[in-house]
Amino acid sequence: DAGITQSPRHKVTETGTPVTLRCHQTENHRYMYWYRQDPGHGLRLIHYSYGVKDTDKGEVSDGYSVSRSKTEDFLLTLESATSSQTSVYFCAISEGQGGGNSPLHFGNGTRLTVT
Amino acid sequence: KNEVEQSPQNLTAQEGEFITINCSYSVGISALHWLQQHPGGGIVSLFMLSSGKKKHGRLIATINIQEKHSSLHITASHPRDSAVYICAASRNYGGSQGNLIFGKGTKLSVKP
Numbered sequence: 001d002a003g004i005t006q007s008p009r010h011k012v013t014e015t016g017t018p019v020t021l022r023c024h025q026t027e028n029h030r031y032m033y034w035y036r037q038d039p040g041h042g043l044r045l046i047h048y049s050y051g052v053k054d055t056d057k058g059e060v061s062d063g064y065s066v067s068r069s070k071t072e073d074f075l076l077t078l079e080s081a082t083s084s085q086t087s088v089y090f091c092a093i094s095e096g097q098g099g100g101n102s103p104l105h106f107g108n109g110t111r112l113t114v115t
Numbered sequence: 116k117n118e119v120e121q122s123p124q125n126l127t128a129q130e131g132e133f134i135t136i137n138c139s140y141s142v143g144i145s146a147l148h149w150l151q152q153h154p155g156g157g158i159v160s161l162f163m164l165s166s167g168k169k170k171h172g173r174l175i176a177t178i179n180i181q182e183k184h185s186s187l188h189i190t191a192s193h194p195r196d197s198a199v200y201i202c203a204a205s206r207n208y209g210g211s212q213g214n215l216i217f218g219k220g221t222k223l224s225v226k227p
Contacts, residue, residue: 042119042201042217090158103148104215106158 003027006091006107014115019078021110023091025071031094032074033104034058034066036087043090049074081114088112118142119204121218128225134189136221138202145207147185149176152199152220161187161200192225199223 003026013019023032034046035058045058047066055066063085065077078085089110096102119140128134138147149161162169162176164185169176173192178185189196199220206214 040219042117042219043203043215044217045215088156092158101146103160103163104150105160106150109156109158111156 004091004093004105004107006089006110008110009108010111012113012115013081015082016080019081019112019114021076021089021091021112023074023076023107025074025093027093027095027105028071029093029095029105030071031096031102032068033092033094034064034074034076035090035092036060036085037090037109038087046076046089078112081112083114086112086114117218119202119216119218121200121202121221123221124219125222126224128192128223130193130225130227132192132225134192134196134223134225136187136200136202136223138185138187138204138218140183140185140202140204140216142204142216143207144180144183144204146205147176147178148203148205148215149185149187150201150203152201154198158201189223194225194227197223197225 005024007022033048035043037043044060046064049055049068067075091107092104094102094104122137146163146165148163151161152158164178173190175188199222201220202218203215
C-alpha cells in the first residue's frame with residue numbers, strides 16, 4: 001500500500017472555527033489532491049498540488065485553502081468551518097499527472113463533522 | 116446529465132455469480148479508472164485503462180473508447196467483494212492535473 005497518512009481520522013468542530021487536515025506521504029510523489037465525498041455525489045476535487053508551493057483550485061474550492069511547503073505534506077484548511085463542510089475528506093497522491101497517466105493512491109479519509 | 120454515469124446504483128448478488136458494473140462517460144478521456152471503496156471507507160485503485168481489457172485475479176475491466184463505455188466484471192463473486200465500485204474518467208484536455216470526473220459509485224453486496 002502507498003504510504004499515505006491522513007490526520008486526524010475523525011474530527012468534530014463548531015461552526016466558525018478554523019480546521020486543518022493533514023496529508024502525509026512517504027512515496028515522494030509529485031501530485032497530491034484533496035477530495036470530499038458526500039452522499040449523492042461522486043468524489044469532488046477541492047484543491048490539488050503539482051509540486052512544492054504549486055497548488056491550484058478544484059471544482060469545490062470555496063471556503064478551503066491549501067499549503068504544500070514540503071513534498072510529503074499537503075494541508076487542507078477550512079478557514080471558518082460551516083455545516084456544509086461536514087463531509088469525508090480524502091487525500092490522494094499520484095506519481096505522474098493525476099488520472100491521465102498514473103493511478104491515484106488514496107488515504108483512509110478524515111470524517112469531519114461541523115456542528 | 117452527469118458526465119460519468121454508473122449502473123446499476125445498487126447490486127445484490129449471490130456468492131459465485133458473475134457480476135457486471137457499467138460506466139458510461141460523455142467526455143473525451145485519456146484514461147478510465149476503477150476504484151473500490153470498502154465499508155471501512157478506504158479507497159483502492161483497481162484498474163487504470165485507456166484501451167482494451169485488463170485482468171487482475173477475478174476482476175476484469177474493459178473499455179470501448181468509441182462507445183465511451185467501460186465495464187467492470189467480477190467472476191465467481193465472494194462476500195468479500197462487497198464494496199462500492201467507483202469509475203472515474205480522466206479528461207484528455209491538457210493542463211489541469213486533477214481533471215478526474217467521478218461516478219457516484221455502485222454499491223455491491225454479495226450474499227453467502
